[in-house]
Amino acid sequence: MSATHEVLNQAPPLIGFSTADDPALLEALRRHGGDWGEQEVRELGARAGSAEVQDWARMAEEHPPVLHTHDRYGHRVDEVEYHPAYHQLMEVAVASGQHAAAWSETRPGAHLVRAAKFYAFAQAEPGHGCPISMTYAAVPALRAEPELAAVYEPLLAARSYDFGLRPPLGKRGLIAGMSMTEKQGGSDVRANTTRAVPDGAGRYVLTGHKWFTSAPMSDVFLTLAQAEEGVTCFLVPRVLPDGGRNPLRLMRLKNKLGNRSNASAEIEYESALAWRVGEPGRGVRTIVEMVNVTRLDCVIGSAAGMRAGLRQALHHAEHRRAFGAELVDQPLMRNVLADLAVESEAATTLAMRLASALDRAEAGDESEAALRRLGLAVSKYWVCKRGATHAAEALECLGGNGYVEESGMPRLYREAPLLSIWEGSGNVAALDVLRALGRENGALEAFLAEVDAAAGADARLDAAVDRLRGLLPQLTDPERAQLLARRVAEQMTLVLQGSLLVRYSHPAVADAFCASRLDGDWGHAFGTLPPGTDTGPILERARPKDAR
Numbered sequence: 001m002s003a004t005h006e007v008l009n010q011a012p013p014l015i016g017f018s019t020a021d022d023p024a025l026l027e028a029l030r031r032h033g034g035d036w037g038e039q040e041v042r043e044l045g046a047r048a049g050s051a052e053v054q055d056w057a058r059m060a061e062e063h064p065p066v067l068h069t070h071d072r073y074g075h076r077v078d079e080v081e082y083h084p085a086y087h088q089l090m091e092v093a094v095a096s097g098q099h100a101a102a103w104s105e106t107r108p109g110a111h112l113v114r115a116a117k118f119y120a121f122a123q124a125e126p127g128h129g130c131p132i133s134m135t136y137a138a139v140p141a142l143r144a145e146p147e148l149a150a151v152y153e154p155l156l157a158a159r160s161y162d163f164g165l166r167p168p169l170g171k172r173g174l175i176a177g178m179s180m181t182e183k184q185g186g187s188d189v190r191a192n193t194t195r196a197v198p199d200g201a202g203r204y205v206l207t208g209h210k211w212f213t214s215a216p217m218s219d220v221f222l223t224l225a226q227a228e229e230g231v232t233c234f235l236v237p238r239v240l241p242d243g244g245r246n247p248l249r250l251m252r253l254k255n256k257l258g259n260r261s262n263a264s265a266e267i268e269y270e271s272a273l274a275w276r277v278g279e280p281g282r283g284v285r286t287i288v289e290m291v292n293v294t295r296l297d298c299v300i301g302s303a304a305g306m307r308a309g310l311r312q313a314l315h316h317a318e319h320r321r322a323f324g325a326e327l328v329d330q331p332l333m334r335n336v337l338a339d340l341a342v343e344s345e346a347a348t349t350l351a352m353r354l355a356s357a358l359d360r361a362e363a364g365d366e367s368e369a370a371l372r373r374l375g376l377a378v379s380k381y382w383v384c385k386r387g388a389t390h391a392a393e394a395l396e397c398l399g400g401n402g403y404v405e406e407s408g409m410p411r412l413y414r415e416a417p418l419l420s421i422w423e424g425s426g427n428v429a430a431l432d433v434l435r436a437l438g439r440e441n442g443a444l445e446a447f448l449a450e451v452d453a454a455a456g457a458d459a460r461l462d463a464a465v466d467r468l469r470g471l472l473p474q475l476t477d478p479e480r481a482q483l484l485a486r487r488v489a490e491q492m493t494l495v496l497q498g499s500l501l502v503r504y505s506h507p508a509v510a511d512a513f514c515a516s517r518l519d520g521d522w523g524h525a526f527g528t529l530p531p532g533t534d535t536g537p538i539l540e541r542a543r544p545k546d547a548r
Contacts, residue, residue, distance in 0.1 A: 010401075011319035014312060015054055019123040020045025020116075022307060023541050024345045024505065028352035029109075029116055031504060033359070037113030044096050044117050048124040053092070057125030059085035060261035061411055067253045067265070078250040079165065080217045080263045087163060089128040089261075093121060094161040094173065099135040104157040108359065115300050115355035119348070122304040123311075126415050127261030129301060131175050131215035137293035138176035141222055141233065144278035144286045148235055152220065165239050168219045177218030178290065179210045179236065179267065186211070187428045189224050189231065189284060194269060196225035196232060204234060204276060206269040209251075216250055216265040222277065222290055225269075229281030234274035246272045258414030291423050292373070295380045296354055298419045302387035303347035305419070309394030309412050310344045313337060314543055316398045328539070336397065336527035338535035341542035342512045343390055343526070345505060346497040347383050353500055354379060370446040374436045375496060381429035381486070382493035388416040393526040430485035433492070437475065444472075447492065454499040458510070460519035461498045468495055494518060508537040 020026070020042045029038050047053055063083035071077050093099065098121060102114035114136070122129045135156055142149045142156075151169065160173035168174055182192045194208025206225050213221065221236045240246050247270040254264040278286035314337060317327040327333045354375050361369035395402040395409040402409040424432060436443050451465055468491045475481040475488065494517050501510040515522070515530050522528045529535070 009321055011316045014315045015049065015051045017049035017311070018042065018045040019048040019120040019304075019307070019311075022348070024348040025116055025119060025352065027504065028349060028356075029112065032109060032112050032352065032356035034109035034112040034116065034356075036107060036109065037116065040096070041113065041116045041120055044092075045120040047092065048121050053089075053124050056085040056088050057261075057411075058408075059083055060089060060125055060127065064260045065253060065263035067250055067263075069250060076249070078245070078248060080250070080253070080265070082217075082263075083261075086128060086261050087161070089125055090131070090163070090175075091161045093128060093132045094175075095159050096121070097159060098129075099132050099175070100139050100153070100156040101159055102136070103139045103153065108363070109356070111358045111362070112352060112355045115296070115352060118297060119300050119304045119307075119351065122301050123308040125261060126301055126305065127259045129297070130259065130262045131177060131218055133294050133297040133301075134178050134214060134218070134290075135174070135176045136297070137290040138178075138220075138222055140293060141286055141290035142235070142277060144233070144289070145235075145276065148275060148277060152235070163217070165217070165245070167239050167241050167243055168237050169241065171219065174219040175215065175217075177213060177215040177221045178294075179213040179221045179223040180287065181212045182209060183211045187424055189287075192224055192226060192231060194223075194225040196227040196234060196274065199273070202275075204274045206234065206236065206272045206274050208269050210267050210269070212254070213265045213267045214262070216248075216253075216263055216267065221248075222287060223274070224283045224287060225274070227276075227280050231283040232280050233277040233283035233286040235277050236269075236272055236274045240273060248272055257417065258411070259418050260414075292376060293358075295376050295423045296351075296358065298423055299347070299354060299376070299379045299383050300351045302384045302416070302419045303344070303351045305387050305412055305416050306340070306344040306347050306390045306394075309391050309409070310337075310340045310542055312402075312407070312409060312412075313340060313394045313397035314539070316401070318543075332527060333397070334535045334539065335529050335533070336393065337542070338512065338533065338538040339516065339526040339529050340390060340394060340397075341538050342509055342516070342529075343386060344542065345509055346501060346513055346517075347386070349500045349505060350375075350379055350383065350493070350497050367442065367446045367449070370440060370442040371450055373440050374433070374443040374447045374492075375450075377429065377433045377436045378489045378492040378496065380424065381426060381433060381489040384420040384429075385426060387419055388413075390526070391416040426486065430489045431482070433489045434475065434481055434485050437472075447496070451495050451499045454502040457502045458498070458514050460514040461495065461502055464491070464495050464498065464518040468492060506537050506541055508534045509541065512538060 066081045068079050098118045102110040155174040158173035162172040196204040196206050199205050223234050249268040251266040320327045357368045357372035391413045501513050512533050522530050
């Protein structure tokens with residue numbers, strides 16, 4: 001059959017690039033004491049952009065997990081089968097230390113380096129990052145029970161992905177999941193009805209349901225249940241020490257908008273055995289340690305998604321002609337791309353700063369711990385919410401080509417809202433900001449000290465900080481505080497991002513951010529940077545050089 005036409009004016013496949021080819025990322029590593037990990041981050045970034053890993057990412061989503069409740073003979077098995085590509089992604093993530101390895105690393109900047117790796121590899125395929133993130137976050141919660149932590153933490157930190165249902169303490173490495181929310185409560189975990197009863201042998205028996213259990217083939221789960229003293233945290237293994245299956249019944253897998261490579265399940269505990277973690281009745285406080293760490297990964301993941309979408313949009317614009325010129329040279333398209341780049345860099349710079357705050361908090365810096373607490377709360381609200389808007393605009397840069405599955409853009413678009421919902425959707429995150437402002441000693445002072453480090457460097461930033469300070473006294477009235485919560489969270493994130501960019505980024509990026517986010521009324525859609533914005537340096541920093 002003869003061809004009817006020659007294919008012209010289409011962008012070539014975007015493969016063979018490095019997700020670590022990112023000035024904002026590498027500068028943050030060097031700035032905050034993670035330069036020792038730069039080579040590993042670069043190697044992982046090159047692998048994430050390889051044709052092999054890009055194909056794994058496609059296959060893992062196109063062939064989602066399948067639930068098998070029974071075997072061929074009718075025995076209950078409650079197992080989830082994954083495509084081999086999912087396991088290959090997990091193997092790389094664990095071997096590179098993106099899970100809990102940072103907790104056993106003694107070099108300064110361990111959590112920053114881990115964050116950079118997570119950012120680089122999540123750009124290839126974000127779904128597998130869910131169990132990786134939960135394994136990372138399980139460690140600080142588990143430390144509330146030192147005897148359990150002494151046994152499980154080395155296995156959670158081990159760089160061996162050892163998939164399969166076997167007694168956890170006999171495996172080379174472990175993956176952790178989370179099993180918290182229930183039908184009637186959602187984020188209101190105090191409304192949980194799952195019961196926990198002591199068995200007389202130092203364990204508890206759990207009976208009840210869970211509406212969302214992430215990564216149900218994990219080796220252990222942190223869960224909440226109602227003990228006699230109140231809501232309590234427990235460690236629940238999938239397989240008991242004697243090799244028997246713990247009765248965690250997988251009722252069905254969630255049919256999700258995105259995050260398709262990763263399984264999320266509704267489960268029933270049918271007298272499942274569990275070990276208490278932390279004080280009885282203090283389960284919410286215990287599991288908050290896990291939630292705060294996974295919220296960091298929500299911010300990192302949102303930043304990673306923005307960078308991936310920006311890369312695709314730039315690649316398309318540099319290889320597509322319209323109306324007699326390359327798209328990237330059209331003034332309006334340049335404005336859109338530069339605006340997407342500014343948003344991406346602001347998110348990345350903030351995410352890495354929060355990761356460095358975790359490092360310093362772990363080293364005993366109380367001010368950094370307070371900054372991390374409030375900074376995470378505001379960032380979880382705003383950065384994760386911006387992720388979906390960013391993905392939509394990046395997709396639109398490809399026009400109809402971006403709307404088809406082969407482009408990879410629909411996967412980014414479907415994934416983005418998850419990070420705004422996971423670990424507390426918009427209202428929950430905004431209310432957590434109020435909680436941190438009211439209850440965390442030194443949090444506001446640490447936040448303002450960080451922002452004020454750029455005082456006097458940009459008048460627009462100074463004016464925005466003054467406006468924020470004018471809002472804060474209005475939070476004393478509880479009802480008014482709720483009505484202002486989202487606005488306050490947004491403004492706090494923007495001035496924090498502005499301060500970081502003014503101090504550390506290219507002047508053109510900082511100027512564009514302050515002009516469009518902190519000053520004037522230039523519109524809320526991407527592509528509304530003020531006339532005269534110097535887009536050249538912004539796009540040069542954002543351009544994926546290895547792919548040109």
